[in-house]
Amino acid sequence: MAGGVKTKKIDYVKGIIDDREHELMRMFDKRRGGSVVMEYESRRLDIADIVISDKIGIERKGGPDLPSSITDNRLPDQLSRLKEVYEVPILMIEGLNAQVFKETGVNIHSIYGYLAKLACKREISVFLTVDLEHTAIAIERLAYREQIKKTSSVIARSCPKKATLMEQRVFLIEGLLNCGDKTAKILIDMLGTPANVIKAIEQTKVLYTSTGREKGIEGILKQVRIRGIGPQFILQNKKLLFSQEISPNIVSKLTKQKVQKTLI
Amino acid sequence: MAGGVKTKKIDYVKGIIDDREHELMRMFDKRRGGSVVMEYESRRLDIADIVISDKIGIERKGGPDLPSSITDNRLPDQLSRLKEVYEVPILMIEGLNAQVFKETGVNIHSIYGYLAKLACKREISVFLTVDLEHTAIAIERLAYREQIKKTSSVIARSCPKKATLMEQRVFLIEGLLNCGDKTAKILIDMLGTPANVIKAIEQTKVLYTSTGREKGIEGILKQVRIRGIGPQFILQNKKLLFSQEISPNIVSKLTKQKVQKTLI
DNA sequence: CTGTAATCTTTATGA
DNA sequence: TCATAAAGATTACAG
Numbered sequence: 001m002a003g004g005v006k007t008k009k010i011d012y013v014k015g016i017i018d019d020r021e022h023e024l025m026r027m028f029d030k031r032r033g034g035s036v037v038m039e040y041e042s043r044r045l046d047i048a049d050i051v052i053s054d055k056i057g058i059e060r061k062g063g064p065d066l067p068s069s070i071t072d073n074r075l076p077d078q079l080s081r082l083k084e085v086y087e088v089p090i091l092m093i094e095g096l097n098a099q100v101f102k103e104t105g106v107n108i109h110s111i112y113g114y115l116a117k118l119a120c121k122r123e124i125s126v127f128l129t130v131d132l133e134h135t136a137i138a139i140e141r142l143a144y145r146e147q148i149k150k151t152s153s154v155i156a157r158s159c160p161k162k163a164t165l166m167e168q169r170v171f172l173i174e175g176l177l178n179c180g181d182k183t184a185k186i187l188i189d190m191l192g193t194p195a196n197v198i199k200a201i202e203q204t205k206v207l208y209t210s211t212g213r214e215k216g217i218e219g220i221l222k223q224v225r226i227r228g229i230g231p232q233f234i235l236q237n238k239k240l241l242f243s244q245e246i247s248p249n250i251v252s253k254l255t256k257q258k259v260q261k262t263l264i
Numbered sequence: 265m266a267g268g269v270k271t272k273k274i275d276y277v278k279g280i281i282d283d284r285e286h287e288l289m290r291m292f293d294k295r296r297g298g299s300v301v302m303e304y305e306s307r308r309l310d311i312a313d314i315v316i317s318d319k320i321g322i323e324r325k326g327g328p329d330l331p332s333s334i335t336d337n338r339l340p341d342q343l344s345r346l347k348e349v350y351e352v353p354i355l356m357i358e359g360l361n362a363q364v365f366k367e368t369g370v371n372i373h374s375i376y377g378y379l380a381k382l383a384c385k386r387e388i389s390v391f392l393t394v395d396l397e398h399t400a401i402a403i404e405r406l407a408y409r410e411q412i413k414k415t416s417s418v419i420a421r422s423c424p425k426k427a428t429l430m431e432q433r434v435f436l437i438e439g440l441l442n443c444g445d446k447t448a449k450i451l452i453d454m455l456g457t458p459a460n461v462i463k464a465i466e467q468t469k470v471l472y473t474s475t476g477r478e479k480g481i482e483g484i485l486k487q488v489r490i491r492g493i494g495p496q497f498i499l500q501n502k503k504l505l506f507s508q509e510i511s512p513n514i515v516s517k518l519t520k521q522k523v524q525k526t527l528i
Numbered sequence: 529c530t531g532t533a534a535t536c537t538t539t540a541t542g543a
Numbered sequence: 544t545c546a547t548a549a550a551g552a553t554t555a556c557a558g
Binding site: 331334335337340370371372373374375376377378379380381442480490491492493494495496497 | 529530531536537538539
């Protein structure tokens with residue numbers, strides 16, 4: 001191992017930083033060498049301080065600067081523009097501590113009142129960091145999540161390799177919408193295999209009243225009388241399993257079409 | 265003004281506080297006399313630490329406690345319950361400072377990684393305070409806003425999106441054997457829908473050498489050239505999806521056969 | 529949640 | 544065809 005060229009894995013993320021944010025850029029430079037490195041582009045930005053993707057725009061606000069920027073209405077203005085442009089607008093507050101409140105003569109109530117408003121309206125995500133370095137780390141993490149990790153990984157679905165076949169099947173079917181282990185177990189048990197469960201969902205029809213409201217279901221799954229399997233279950237999972245309406249884009253469209261065409 | 269009985273205007277707000285939050289209650293007691301006084305009720309709460317209305321539930325987390333509660337999955341659990349019950353779930357982080365990070369052995373990246381996730385998903389509001397007193401102030405402000413001011417407080421429920429359809433699909437396909445988020449994402453992307461992935465697995469054959477060793481695969485998935493999809497992947501998942509060789513027994517065999525027979 | 533190490537699978541290469 | 548090594552992905556575990 002000694003002398004070996006054991007290469008550590010490095011992920012590169014991109015971002016655009018307002019050209020006035022000198023310290024932040026220096027900090028990113030300094031942090032090169034970590035497991036995630038930020039390859040930023042410096043540019044004059046009107047709306048945000050840092051942009052990570054089309055969706056995510058960040059307004060960075062130093063703790064000492066926060067109170068005054070609230071009272072003179074600068075921050076609310078910036079944020080209202082931010083939220084109009086970015087789907088995920090983030091206010092990043094850096095280094096807010098007791099000291100800050102001591103020094104500024106601003107009424108504490110106005111500051112927390114404003115933060116309370118943000119929390120209630122839920123239009124902006126508030127992100128707090130301790131100091132400049134942590135701000136950089138936080139931005140790296142946001143970029144990593146947005147650019148590298150992408151797939152939700154909402155719950156890391158690690159099905160133990162040593163599980164029985166039945167357990168693995170239940171686990172798979174649990175991935176359906178509105179389906180916990182209980183429902184999954186019964187479905188597998190009734191229909192035999194996961195493939196049959198899929199097929200059953202495909203072949204089950206939703207019945208409507210004359211006014212267009214869902215009335216019930218018709219088909220195989222009607223006979224499986226368990227709570228939780230009704231029109232909603234069928235509709236949602238049909239969409240999940242079969243709907244073609246989405247346009248993903250990792251691979252070239254041509255290759256994709258070629259591959260999909262070979263499916264019978 | 266001197267000697268006059270000019271009564272200061274006082275607003276009274278109400279809240280329910282978990283009976284284990286002693287310091288917080290003491291702090292509210294101490295603050296009586298301010299322009300907003302909290303008339304709290306102490307009660308054992310299961311899912312929040314402070315409740316301000318049927319809409320707003322607050323989970324209070326001390327800075328020093330934050331890192332560990334993330335790594336052992338306590339916080340994610342608490343928050344997921346919180347957001348199920350309250351329309352406006354709030355995580356209140358108190359006294360997060362440099363000291364805190366020094367003391368815990370937890371990786372900084374983990375903490376900001378989790379906060380980044382919260383910010384991106386926008387399911388809960390994060391509220392930061394400097395210390396206990398400020399936590400009390402913040403809660404007063406929230407309550408004031410909700411109970412007294414009332415104006416337009418309630419959220420626009422902007423993006424209720426729990427997860428995108430794509431994420432749900434990846435989640436489902438991850439249930440296959442030897443399939444993590446990477447492989448799942450590519451499969452969905454290539455084949456369009458989960459149903460197509462299943463179909464593709466069904467239609468892919470495993471090739472053997474004359475001596476009976478697995479040589480490769482033939483079919484649609486051959487064209488999806490990614491590491492991780494070979495004979496093993498096909499064999500294991502075919503068994504998972506299609507093999508009928510198992511006999512579970514929740515339901516009577518007769519019913520089961522009747523149901524399965526109706527599948528085309 | 530992140531980092532790292534261990535394990536497994538496919539793929540490329542050489543005999 | 545077999546054997547081995549390299550590359551990539553997933554799983555398990557610790558902090």
